[in-house]
Structures are given as C-alpha cells and as structure tokens.
Amino acid sequence: MEKCKSMVLEKPFTMRMKEFDIPDVAAEDMLLKVDMVGICGGDPIEYEGRNKKVHYPLILGHEMVGRIAKIGSEAQKQGFAVGDRVTVEPYIVCGKCEYCLNGLYQFCETSRAYGVNISCNRPPHLFGAYGEYMYVERGSKVHRIAPEVPDEAACMSSVLGNGVRWVRTLGQVKFRETVLVLGLGAQGLVSVIAAKEAGAGPIIVAGKTRNNTKWELAKEFGADYLIDIDKTDALEAIADITGGKMAEVVIETTGANAMMELGISAAKIAGRLVMAGTCGYAQNSLTTDLIVFKELKVLGGLGQSWDTEIAVDIINSRKYPIEKMISQVFPLERADEAMKFYMTEKSKTIRVAIKP
Ligand SMILES: [Zn+2]
Numbered sequence: 001m002e003k004c005k006s007m008v009l010e011k012p013f014t015m016r017m018k019e020f021d022i023p024d025v026a027a028e029d030m031l032l033k034v035d036m037v038g039i040c041g042g043d044p045i046e047y048e049g050r051n052k053k054v055h056y057p058l059i060l061g062h063e064m065v066g067r068i069a070k071i072g073s074e075a076q077k078q079g080f081a082v083g084d085r086v087t088v089e090p091y092i093v094c095g096k097c098e099y100c101l102n103g104l105y106q107f108c109e110t111s112r113a114y115g116v117n118i119s120c121n122r123p124p125h126l127f128g129a130y131g132e133y134m135y136v137e138r139g140s141k142v143h144r145i146a147p148e149v150p151d152e153a154a155c156m157s158s159v160l161g162n163g164v165r166w167v168r169t170l171g172q173v174k175f176r177e178t179v180l181v182l183g184l185g186a187q188g189l190v191s192v193i194a195a196k197e198a199g200a201g202p203i204i205v206a207g208k209t210r211n212n213t214k215w216e217l218a219k220e221f222g223a224d225y226l227i228d229i230d231k232t233d234a235l236e237a238i239a240d241i242t243g244g245k246m247a248e249v250v251i252e253t254t255g256a257n258a259m260m261e262l263g264i265s266a267a268k269i270a271g272r273l274v275m276a277g278t279c280g281y282a283q284n285s286l287t288t289d290l291i292v293f294k295e296l297k298v299l300g301g302l303g304q305s306w307d308t309e310i311a312v313d314i315i316n317s318r319k320y321p322i323e324k325m326i327s328q329v330f331p332l333e334r335a336d337e338a339m340k341f342y343m344t345e346k347s348k349t350i351r352v353a354i355k356p
C-alpha cells in the first residue's frame with residue numbers, strides 16, 4: 001500500500017512524523033490531499049494537554065484546504081469529484097439529534113472534531129490535517145473553494161464562519177448599525193469582515209497590540225475607527241464617534257475582564273453584546289447593573305453552525321485580503337516549531353499555517 005506522512009501528537013508536547021497507509025474510502029467518505037492547514041487558537045490546548053477529553057495519539061488540524069484525492073460513490077452525490085478544491089468544517093455530526101435538527105450542530109450529541117478529539121490509533125487514522133492527507137467521514141460539511149483563492153485565505157473558512165456566527169447569526173447586525181469589535185486577534189479581525197459584509201457602519205475596533213499589521217488589516221477589512229486602549233480612553237472615544245449613543249452591537253473576542261467590562265459599558269441601550277472570548281473558566285467581576293439598566297442582550301458565541309456557507313462565499317468573492325491573516329507558513333516537518341512559534345511569538349503572529 002502507498003504511504004503518506006502525518007505529524008502525530010503522541011502525548012502533550014511530543015510531536016513526531018509518522019507514516020500511514022493511504023486509505024481507501026468508504027462509499028460516503030472522501031480523502032483530502034491537504035494543501036494547507038492553519039494552527040487554530042485552540043490547538044495549543046491539545047498540544048499542552050489541557051483538554052482532558054483528548055485521547056492521544058492525535059493528529060492535530062481542523063482549519064484546512066485541500067483537493068479531493070478519493071471519493072466514495074455516495075459522497076459523489078453531493079456534487080464533488082476527485083480534484084475538487086475544498087475546505088472541510090471541523091465537526092463530524094449525526095444530523096439526527098435534537099441539536100443537529102435545530103440548527104445547532106456544533107453541539108451534536110455524538111459530535112467529533114477533526115484534529116481535536118479523534119485519536120489516530122484506529123484506521124483510517126488520518127483524522128487531522130497536520131499531514132499529507134485527511135480522511136473525511138460522512139457527517140462532515142465540505143465546501144468548494146474557487147481556483148483563484150490563495151490557500152492562506154481558504155484555510156480561514158472556519159474562523160470566518162465563527163465571525164459570521166457572532167456578528168450576523170447571534171448579533172443580528174443590520175445595515176448602518178454601529179459595531180464595536182473588542183480584540184485584534186484572528187477572531188476580532190474576522191468579526192470586522194463579517195460586520196462589513198453585514199452592512200454595519202461605523203465599525204470600531206478596540207484592542208491593544210504592538211503588531212502594526214493587525215491594525216492595518218483591521219482597516220483593510222473595513223474598520224472605520226481603531227482605538228488603542230493603552231493610549232486612549234476607549235469609552236470616551238466611542239462616545240465621541242457615536243454622538244453618545246454607543247454601539248448597537250459589541251463583539252467581545254478577548255475573554256479579558258477589562259474588555260468584557262468595556263463591552264458592557266460601550267453597548268447602547270437595548271444593544272447586543274456577543275461574548276466569544278474565553279478565560280479558562282476564571283470568574284470575572286462585571287457591572288451587571290448595566291445589563292439591567294440598559295436592557296442589554298448578552299449572548300454567548302461558540303462557533304459555526306450553518307455559518308460557514310456565508311464565510312466561504314466571502315472568501316471566494318476575494319473582496320478581502322484574508323490571506324494576509326496567515327503571518328507565517330512552516331513545512332510539515334517543522335510543525336512542532338510552528339506550534340511553539342505560534343504560542344510564544346504572539347506579537348509577531350496572527351495565524352500560523354503548515355504546508356504539507
Ligand atoms: Zn479552529
């Protein structure tokens with residue numbers, strides 16, 4: 001049997017290149033030849049062993065683009081063929097449980113996620129995209145990528161899918177509404193794109209970073225105002241911009257206490273605050289009276305469910321230079337170095353990608 005290579009996380013902090021048989025596919029499945037995979041903001045959690053539900057050994061990687069190398073007869077009925085360029089959503093879902101049927105498949109009762117919680121110790125092994133091939137099982141959501149889209153933009157599909165969810169599905173952003181995005185990481189930047197696409201304006205981004213590229217990208221993606229919270233009184237600035245009315249919708253992506261508090265303060269009366277940032281289950285102190293007195297709608301935002309269709313349309317439109325969000329690309333052999341670089345060089349990176 002022909003062989004292929006994948007980077008296997010054998011246990012926390014230990015990644016090794018391993019050889020596997022290139023598998024045949026079942027009727028409803030596909031095999032993807034991976035062209036590029038992004039290191040997700042969550043990948044370090046598995047790398048460091050902080051996710052107790054993970055069974056090692058594991059092949060990481062769930063933000064990928066590639067070409068279909070093999071496809072079963074049933075899977076072809078979705079309209080795909082060998083050679084098609086596609087991106088695959090992280091979740092493998094049942095389509096039959098209460099959550100799947102209610103459009104919340106990110107909570108599917110039997111959900112598994114590529115590169116997160118499917119060990120590679122059973123055949124066909126290749127359940128993560130840090131490798132030459134990834135096995136795509138039935139229950140996966142596969143989206144077509146246009147030929148002119150750079151790999152770097154295509155592998156951001158699930159990140160942008162999350163942005164679409166926070167801004168559009170949960171935040172219900174409407175034309176000409178003021179959107180405040182808190183945070184300038186990948187999640188903040190995709191939220192700017194989603195807000196621009198939803199017709200929002202003005203779009204205000206507040207955060208702190210010494211990485212100029214992030215500020216520039218926020219602007220290129222459609223931010224009208226940038227507020228460096230280390231240099232400016234953010235609340236005053238937002239009041240100035242909005243004539244005192246503040247922001248109809250706030251998207252909080254940092255999980256930092258001060259930023260969540262800023263979000264509550266900067267939201268307009270009867271506004272919406274979507275909280276997408278996490279803080280490792282820390283308890284936070286927030287002025288909850290502001291939620292009451294302003295009748296704010298506070299919404300938790302996890303991630304995509306039926307939002308990636310819109311994200312892929314945005315990526316295929318080439319309206320935004322999304323590829324600039326990949327700040328560094330490493331070859332597969334250096335995946336461990338790529339991970340360490342991503343974890344330690346926060347001021348130099350937005351998203352780091354691996355090219356098998
Ligand atoms: Zn991810």
Ligand SMILES: [Zn+2]
Nearest residue numbers: 094097100108
């Ligand atoms: Zn389900």
